[in-house]
Amino acid sequence: MFFRNLTLFRFSPAVAEDLARLDEVLPEHRLRDVGPMELSTRGFVSPTSLAAHDLTHHVGAVTSIAAGSQTKLLPPGVVNDEIAKRVEKIAEAEGRKVSGRERKRIKDDVLNELLPRAFVRASRIRAYADARDGWLVVDTASRRAAEDVLSQLREALGSFPAVPLAPEESPRVLMTHWVATGKLPTGFELGDEIELRDPATASGAVARCRRQDLDTDEVREHLRTGKQVFRIGLVFDDRISFVLGEDLVLRKVRFTDVVLDEVPDEPESAAAEADANLALMMLEHGRLFERLATIFNLPRPE
Structure with a gap:
């Protein structure tokens, strides 16, 4: 319900004016289901409910959004085990070592076969932008995840020069x-x-x-x-x-x-x-x- 971790960015009054376009541009960047041969997709989802359709939620000068993703779960151990089995089978059947180039081809074949059957993990990171006071607040303690949300906003708006906090006092x-x-x-x-x-x-x-x-x-x-x-x-x-x-x-x-x-x-x-x-x-x-x-x-x- 409420944000549990807050990573903060600041933006200028001039940048705040551009937030009015979110209702218009976010539908073009809506999260879609990951395809059979894709590892992941990202896009915007509803900030209020997984079943809701709207991609923004406004209260006064604050606009709430949520950045979502779908990622295929394909553990490296599973891939490596399958590659090892196929390499061993070739070595036993043909009495030769498998070259690096052939091993790469085998890996591509394994990924192509396993990806369509992999489980999909969905995630969502909520955020809100306060146009009046110039705060972008992301519900994560991970700087990398927060930067990814900011990157998606920049992609949707074309430009969104929000910056990390730069304290003058240590x-x-x-x-x-x-x-x-x-x-x-x-x-x-x-x-x-x-x-x-x-x-x-x-x-x-x-x-x-x-x-x-x-x-x-x-x-x-x-x-x-x-x-x-x-x-x-x-x-x-x-x-x-x-x-x-x-x-x-x-x-x-x-x-x-x-x-x-x-x-x-x-x-x-x-x-x-x-x-x-x-x-x-x-x-x-x-x-x-x-x-x-x-x-x-x-x-x-x-």
């Missing part, structure tokens, strides 16, 4: 300072999860704590030995909890009961429920993003 330095001093920005409290690393080397010591009070001498002792905070659990305004990484990706995002109590128990329809959920989510996200933009100095592109 997240790692600020988060380490918060834990060391116990002084957090107004509205924020420490959660119960943290990851500390020694930044001196790529293989430096790592300490992870979960379901633990972070305002302790035990945690601060790690800082005194040179470790820095790479991820930290936070609670904002008693309404939303999350784990913030040095990459400014928000993971394990959850609304507290204070927010969930505002969700209607019996919505009039599925459409009304989708509207209410998106409106509530974007309102809470917007307040949080505004504070993060101030804390880390995240200017909107002009």
Whole structure:
């Protein structure tokens, strides 16, 4: 229902105007079923329901979308085993070694035979674009997956120059300072999860704590030995909890009961429920993003 991980991009007011064309262009990039001889396909699907037809969902200045894919599941081990059987059969029958070129042909034959019978895995990544404040929010913690959604948007619109967050204040330095001093920005409290690393080397010591009070001498002792905070659990305004990484990706995002109590128990329809959920989510996200933009100095592109 609500996004669980948030990878963020920013775009300018001029770019925001182009979002009005999504209703027009997305149908040309709708996800189609993967063909018998294809490994995968990608395209847009409904952001509200797997059975719905619309490819966008609008609430105010926010447009919700979903990027889908279908991928054939063809484990390399299965392919390699079949290739090995055929190579061995040729060697025994003809008493010769199979050349590299012939092995490649055998591999092509195996793929051509197995692909039509392979299982298909469908996936969907939701996202929304806030035209008013210039945020593109993708429901994934994977930078690669988020970039793929952005790439599909660019393909559909012809151009969509949204950019990753570029903080002018170092997240790692600020988060380490918060834990060391116990002084957090107004509205924020420490959660119960943290990851500390020694930044001196790529293989430096790592300490992870979960379901633990972070305002302790035990945690601060790690800082005194040179470790820095790479991820930290936070609670904002008693309404939303999350784990913030040095990459400014928000993971394990959850609304507290204070927010969930505002969700209607019996919505009039599925459409009304989708509207209410998106409106509530974007309102809470917007307040949080505004504070993060101030804390880390995240200017909107002009």
